[in-house]
Amino acid sequence: MQKMNNKNKIFIDKLRSSGLRPTKQRVEITRFLFNRKKTFHFTVEALKNSMNLKRSNKISTATFYNTVHALKSAGYLKEFSLENNTSCYDTNITSHHHFFDNGRVIDIKSDKITFQKLPEAPKGKKIKNVEVVIRLENNN
Amino acid sequence: MQKMNNKNKIFIDKLRSSGLRPTKQRVEITRFLFNRKKTFHFTVEALKNSMNLKRSNKISTATFYNTVHALKSAGYLKEFSLENNTSCYDTNITSHHHFFDNGRVIDIKSDKITFQKLPEAPKGKKIKNVEVVIRLENNN
DNA sequence: TAACTACTTTATAATTATTCTAAAGTACGT
DNA sequence: ACGTACTTTAGAATAATTATAAAGTAGTTA
Numbered sequence: 001m002q003k004m005n006n007k008n009k010i011f012i013d014k015l016r017s018s019g020l021r022p023t024k025q026r027v028e029i030t031r032f033l034f035n036r037k038k039t040f041h042f043t044v045e046a047l048k049n050s051m052n053l054k055r056s057n058k059i060s061t062a063t064f065y066n067t068v069h070a071l072k073s074a075g076y077l078k079e080f081s082l083e084n085n086t087s088c089y090d091t092n093i094t095s096h097h098h099f100f101d102n103g104r105v106i107d108i109k110s111d112k113i114t115f116q117k118l119p120e121a122p123k124g125k126k127i128k129n130v131e132v133v134i135r136l137e138n139n140n
Numbered sequence: 141m142q143k144m145n146n147k148n149k150i151f152i153d154k155l156r157s158s159g160l161r162p163t164k165q166r167v168e169i170t171r172f173l174f175n176r177k178k179t180f181h182f183t184v185e186a187l188k189n190s191m192n193l194k195r196s197n198k199i200s201t202a203t204f205y206n207t208v209h210a211l212k213s214a215g216y217l218k219e220f221s222l223e224n225n226t227s228c229y230d231t232n233i234t235s236h237h238h239f240f241d242n243g244r245v246i247d248i249k250s251d252k253i254t255f256q257k258l259p260e261a262p263k264g265k266k267i268k269n270v271e272v273v274i275r276l277e278n279n280n
Numbered sequence: 281t282a283a284c285t286a287c288t289t290t291a292t293a294a295t296t297a298t299t300c301t302a303a304a305g306t307a308c309g310t
Numbered sequence: 311a312c313g314t315a316c317t318t319t320a321g322a323a324t325a326a327t328t329a330t331a332a333a334g335t336a337g338t339t340a
Contacts, residue, residue: 066318138266174307
């Protein structure tokens with residue numbers, strides 16, 4: 001398909017290492033997700049709406065879901081559940097925590113939270129990761 | 141409706157203070173949830189199946205959802221999202237944390253986790269609560 | 281207690297997020 | 311350029327949840 005120009009190399013590499021062929025649609029999605037200064041959070045539905053808004057040739061829902069899932073399985077995205085039972089994905093894959101502020105999600109750098117005490121894992125198990133959610137509300 | 145015998149008084153009181161009339165169905169659901177030694181976790185679907193299994197006169201889905209929502213809004217249940225984007229409710233409303241072990245949820249007493257450092261809330265906001273999820277995996 | 285009214289229950293339809301399906305299209309090794 | 315396995319797509323299917331509206335009930339009032 002499209003030439004493997006340098007512009008897309010890193011996105012194509014992400015797709016390949018996620019086990020996906022770099023199709024036109026997938027490269028565009030991956031570029032949209034990772035070609036930016038700051039990491040961000042998104043739901044698949046929001047991603048779809050946002051990308052398809054300005055397109056005449058819409059990318060299908062299934063392709064969004066497939067691509068996001070593969071990127072997540074490969075470790076390029078982190079997934080977490082929102083209050084309203086939808087999956088939210090984070091392009092920030094470094095270990096970190098979150099503020100939840102009425103549906104808005106804000107990153108907390110890992111070093112902002114440290115533990116004095118943590119429980120042992122039950123026997124036969126070990127800790128895979130520790131995630132903290134700090135729920136916020138308005139003052140007074 | 142049914143006499144306000146002592147047997148059901150505490151369940152009826154829970155319903156009343158949740159803004160619900162103590163109907164037969166609601167009292168039965170509330171009794172099922174709170175008439176036990178240990179707290180537990182459930183999804184609405186699981187609750188419904190479990191209670192309706194042994195009943196000839198099934199309680200409708202809507203009644204389960206309505207009752208659980210009201211009890212949760214009144215603070216008698218805590219809600220959290222599972223990985224698979226379904227709502228899980230906890231009859232343990234004391235502050236505590238959770239192990240997530242492949243779909244199984246295990247309580248962690250609040251005092252098993254203490255913090256050395258926590259971030260400030262953004263300006264205009266304050267911390268409502270802090271929830272920790274420790275994800276487990278099998279050894280080696 | 282009888283009657284009334286607002287709140288409930290219920291079956292079923294609607295909705296939302298997500299996954300599946302199968303036909304038409306495309307990447308890429310040969 | 312060819313062929314095959316992988317993709318895209320629209321639309322159907324599924325799962326969890328919420329909405330609807332008709333029939334039933336709680337609780338107040340007479």
